[in-house]
Amino acid sequence: MPLLHRLVRNESPAISFLIDGEPCEGRAGDTVLTAVLCHVERLRDSEFSGAPRAGFCQMGACQDCWVQLAGGERLRACTTELVEGMHIITRRGRGRG
């Protein structure tokens, strides 16, 4: 079950994106964090213990929500707007360049 539940913008324009290869839909106005956590329960695994992480402060301070895209790019999920076609990888080790 997803971590976040949408209360509004359910009818907003859909934005197609991918999580670990799976096609998903977000809504215009979503941050990457919102879009991903409306589908799954985690954003990434922590580097050292492998424990799941899903953000914390939602305001770009705690730096917990850094995710990787399929091409290796990194972005901070809570302060990045979801863009059509984004491919977020949640199941991977550390940053791989």
Add this chain to the structure above:
Amino acid sequence: MAERAPPLIVGAGPAGIRAAMTLVAAGLRPIVVDESHACGGQIYRQPLAADGRGAKARYGSEAAKATRLHRDFAALGTGIDYLPNSLLWNLRDGAADILRDGVSRRVSYDGLVLATGATDRVLPIPGWTLPGVFTLGGAQIALKAQGCAIGRRVVFAGSGPLLYLVAWQYMKAGVEVAAVLDAAPLAAKLNLLRALPLAPGIVLRGLRMAAELTLCGTRVVFGADRISIEGEGRVARIVYRNGGREHAIACDGVGYGLNLRPETQAADLAGCAFRFDPRDRAHLPVRDASGRSSVAGVYLAGDGARIAGADAAEAAGERAALALLQDRGLSHDSRRAAALERALAKIDRLRDVLEAAFPCPSHWTPEIADDMLLCRCEEITSGEALRAIRDFSLTEINRLKAVTRIGMGRCQGRMCGAAAAELLAARTHRDISAVGRLRAQAPIKPIPLATSQSVDERQHDPAH
């Protein structure tokens, strides 16, 4: 005669907005740099896209203030050099490094207003890194800016006025709020009687929120202790002690926080002197009643200097801008300045009361178990910290950081600094004011290695 560089305002929340308006009204054209896409800071944060909710639905009782600030800032137009979506990652002696879209620019300034705001303060509790646990501010942003709830059955825990406000906002949005776990004992709330003459509206609103929550079926617990969050891969329940017994509440989302902590990295890099503040329980940049820091030409306003709330931030932003104008030899309204200082002094007395009514449970940290994660980023446990303190005879927090890596991760001590200080103070039997403060280092937030450099055409000082 060389033209003076413009003043620089860091942050477009209530303090930054008022500072900008004040400087523009005096004929200056300040640079306003802000990380967000739109003004408002956190409290008056604007959504990325329209979501069908008006200001009342989004900002509640503060809707009029929010709307006015947004509108007033927009009206400044090209009267300011507005840099949204921009990160100020370093500054020194009249030059700031600002990153936007992968390009870093060196920007010259003459006069600096720091309105950098605040984040939630937290102390570690078991399970605080589980998916589904957000700070109180984070839970509020999810609801206010993204229109999402952090769970279907949520528990809010910690301390501070925000605890009740966010819980109430969730309840009003139709989310089941199973419990509010207040770390402070009920007796602490009696202090609110002292706030009645200062700000009756705030007190009555708070009482009404608590009452409505209770009527809605929320379990409101005072003096909740030994709070821990459990679950396999995500939040499943929250456990606490109260009345001599352990209790567990099933939930799928937790909002947790212990009031706020100022973002003081820019002040540190600007060379401001710091002093320990017992009310905030943190080292804060020294500031006088006008907002002047210890460094000529550097002014501090809003929660980024000391926690005092959004109304104080507005007043402080305007007051600091007036100080900047005065120091620049420009005419300024000294009667207005005095009135602002009186208003700020009154809010300051209110904050004393609120801190007493919503105290930070600093006694938690010395009691935490060895295997508890103290530093989220580097995954350092309190046991490792205690061993290092013993093995290396550590007494100072930057030494603790150097040896254990606490505070060396991506968040550079924002989430773990308070706990590290509490732990070190408790273990070495000293007051928390004696263990030092984590020194800020650039970059203020992580920046890409691939950042390219650019030179600002309007650079005034070639010496850098």
Add this chain to the structure above:
Amino acid sequence: MTRRIDCDVAIIGGGLVGSSAALALRGMGLSVTLLDKGFCGAQASGVNYGGVRRQGRPPEQLPLSQRAHAIWPRLQRLIGIDGEFMRSGHLKLARSAADMASLERYAIDVAPFGLDLELVGHNQLRERFGIAGGVIGGSFCPGDGHANPRLVATAFAAAARRAGAEVLENTKVVGATRTFESFTLEAGDVAITARTVINSAGAWADTFARDFGEPVPLERTYPSMVVTEPLDPFLAVNLGIEGGGIYARQVTRGNVVVGGERAMPLDDPDYSRPRSDGVLTIMRRAGELFGRLRHAQAIRFWSGTEATMPDRNPVIGPSATTPGLLHAFGFSGAGFQIAPGVGEVLAELVRDGRTSTPIDAFAITRFPPASQPDDALSSR
């Protein structure tokens, strides 16, 4: 009330040199007072790049460096932690034929010292080390490596304390004088009497040298470092470049430390900060060198205060003016690896009046007062 301490050896400066000397002296049964104006290991010893390398040192440093080389693998036994020492090898890259020739010449010059240098060409660089782009060859020293400077220096001081040294932190020596047969050091509310004094005060050592009538042309330099977030392992060696410019290593936890460019002092020259354009330049160079850094984030920059001598060799050995005074400072940004060896040498000098390791090249007498510019002789 002044606390009085009487001891065999007083050491001014609790960095890696002073702390390792303190530990070695305790091992010989001598009483030691170790003083630092701040926390031990917090200055250059704690903020340097962390390279533990012999390769690249001038031949006159190699006997000392080889002595230290034998100590690093024994850290666990010596100080209780391994200091995250990794025998990763040190790879020095050449960007041009001239640089490669320089590496080849060096390999010949130091052949007698047993560094086991391997010269590698372009193909080997790619196959063995995954490095392409702008480099034509390199020199690999398999026995070199890197360690965590924050841990090592602090741990030596802690070990010295456990071994019975009196360690006085946040205790600044404000006066040092020689009386009849001993020295008196004044440090706030402590007065120390000692038969021997070691001046290992790093960037502040020139003041003490001058006080004893032997000024030195010491300059402060400020290195600049960048560290990334934790990354998947991809860089197994400690990497440098002939001619300088950039050096990089990846720690076990995955962070990559990259050094290069110069930082600048603040108004208080005891403190420094990297230059923004310097770190941006180094970050870009690092990304050009390693594709795996293309998307990485830098999470922290730092600097520190190093003491540099004009010939980039340290000052080690007896004072030329004052019996019982030993100097060990001015390591010019290359002190980390050799410091534990210097500590042992200093202990030998104290106990025996001589050492088995050649240190004549580091004599303070190579800087006669008459040869120095006036400002080296005046107060800072």
